[in-house]
Amino acid sequence: MTEHAGGETDGLNVSPTGWALLGLLTSGEELSGYDIKKWINWAIRFFYSSPAYSQIYSELKRLERLGLVSSRVDAGVRSRRMYKITDAGQVAVERWINDDPVEPPTLKHNPMLRVMLGHLLKPGRLREVLTDHAAYAEQLHQAAATEVRWTTEQPAWAYARLALKWSEQYYAAERELALQMIKDLDAVEETFGENVTGGIQFPVREYWYELERRIAAESAQGDPGGDPAN
Known part of the structure; x- marks a missing residue:
């Protein structure tokens, strides 16, 4: 599987959030945007940013345009649009989760x-x-x-x-x-x-440049435990 610029995989421009939504739909059941948001708030929010409802619905529409999900309107007591993964979506998400590189986490603390x-x-x-x-x-x-x-x-x-x-x-x-x-x-x-x-002078430019040189020299010598003062 090839990953193209802009997040495209095999020609599919799907965001990380889009892949997460597809993954949630692999249970085979129809889910509404509300159902998906509840699942995200229940579990995924602990380790992945929780998208707003507007982003969830935007991503679902995008996935539908790509043929990865289908939808229908459930005209019950509360009319709502229900989404289901397609065969193409199942194949795509399985390829993504198995073959695409796993990006390291980005920490914004x-x-x-x-x-x-x-x-x-x-x-x-x-x-x-x-x-x-x-x-x-x-x-x-x-x-x-x-x-x-x-x-x-x-x-x-x-x-x-x-x-x-x-x-x-x-x-x-x-x-x-x-x-x-x-x-x-x-x-x-x-x-x-x-x-x-x-x-205070923070940071002092000359000091950081000198520190960078010392670290590079230490790494070149393969001695990560060396004394940084030397």
Whole structure:
């Protein structure tokens, strides 16, 4: 299978979210956009960004134009459009998940960006940010743990349970890292205060260039444990 520029695979321009939606439809059942959003909020939100309803419906229409899903209007009590994967969609999503390269995760960690630029924060503000983040991580840890319990009785959810179990452990670790960082702040603030005179220069361009050269030399020597001061 070839992957083309712009996210095209075998001529199909499908976004990562589109592939996720196709994957959810492989159960064979018809699902509405609302059904899909509920499933995403139940499990996928722990490890993949949760699309808005508007994006879900936009992606479903796109997949239908590509012939990967079909739809019909269910004129019940609440008229709704139901989507079902086509044979072509089943073949495409199986090829994608088996043959396409698995991209490494992209981390955009806003609390850590605040930590990196901590010299700009008002006194006490970084503790608030990290405390809030620890609480957020604990909230998701507990939510994932609840979902793990409710997947146990359904054999068909065994793979979903694996992902949810990972999510439970991930957010527990995230919470502990935030709490440890709060404990480490005293020493950091003390060291930072002692070494700052006449304002701060961050980063110092010449220093980073020199550091880059040292790291390159260290890597060339195959000695990752070398003393960076030498």
